[in-house]
Amino acid sequence: MPLPSLLLGVLPSAPLALGTALAPVAGLVLSGLLVGSTPETGTATAARSPADGIAARSGSTVPRDPAPARGTWPLAPVPSIARPFDPPEQRWSAGHRGADLVGRPGQPVRTALAGTVSYVGRIAGRGIVTVDHGRVRTTYQPVAAVVRRGDEVAEGQVIGRLLLAGSHCAPVACLHWGLIRGDTYLDPLTLVGAVPQPVRLYPW
Template identity: 45%
Template structure:
């Protein structure tokens, strides 16, 4: 005879809230904790274009590592613009990814930066210093009718906002909530 376990014996466990990078960032901002700095390896980084370009495409991290997002920033630039190394490093990749010429630098300490669309005469293994010419902006990009340089930075394989490395991010500031908004948010007493 087959005996099935009773459903009433099932033990329910309290559900743990889902957490992830976005939840950790929100918690850090709410508690007033500082977002981790780029670290000592990022000191002395420079913009890959001169003069300092306008950011025409913001960094939009994906909710999950494999999800949709914009894993870098788009910098306004004209076709043929000179692209320079933001920091010293070693060229780790020069070639095409799908239909775009890409160059990647390994800066050591788990940091890598990538640039597209950049045509370059450099080859993997070439060492570059900060400010050295990497190549020129040429080829298909994703900025529509205008041209742009897509600049991405990874730390230990995870994408981070490149603007952190050139001091272009303002710190988050929690402002006091006006009294009228605090009052409106309070639950009505019965």
């Protein structure tokens, strides 16, 4: 059986002295042929998760795997996104630290994941509910809360009603939905697999 052309390239043209070991060389080359290597680099191709694909396509530097599981949209039916997450370059810089979902006044607002209500109150005149999910917290505003601090809530449970007053999208009502891990703001749309993809223009 003829040797592969790649292997022929590493064999010497002159006869070898008795006892010269070819096995290590041949073994290394053949192992490169048998494993799943990429033509450009010759390195093994690692399995990639869907989350890796999203981050690679979007060029986002936002940490991946922001939450323990996929969650539920806080508004039903699935709402339009008035303004997506736009993280600031620096923690103190301007940006959009959440996603604005178009709704209607009085619409039920649901928690995206099961957890414990950790805050109910008003900040800058807006009614806010925060739910602690362990690794992360979600925030909802402006809402009229129907839960209290310390309440245990199931995924999809109604925690309040959407208000027009304090809307980021006035004169239209919209829910400002946030996702936080520690003191880092993350994209809440990752909880429902709805991260918008940028439009790319190709030269052909």
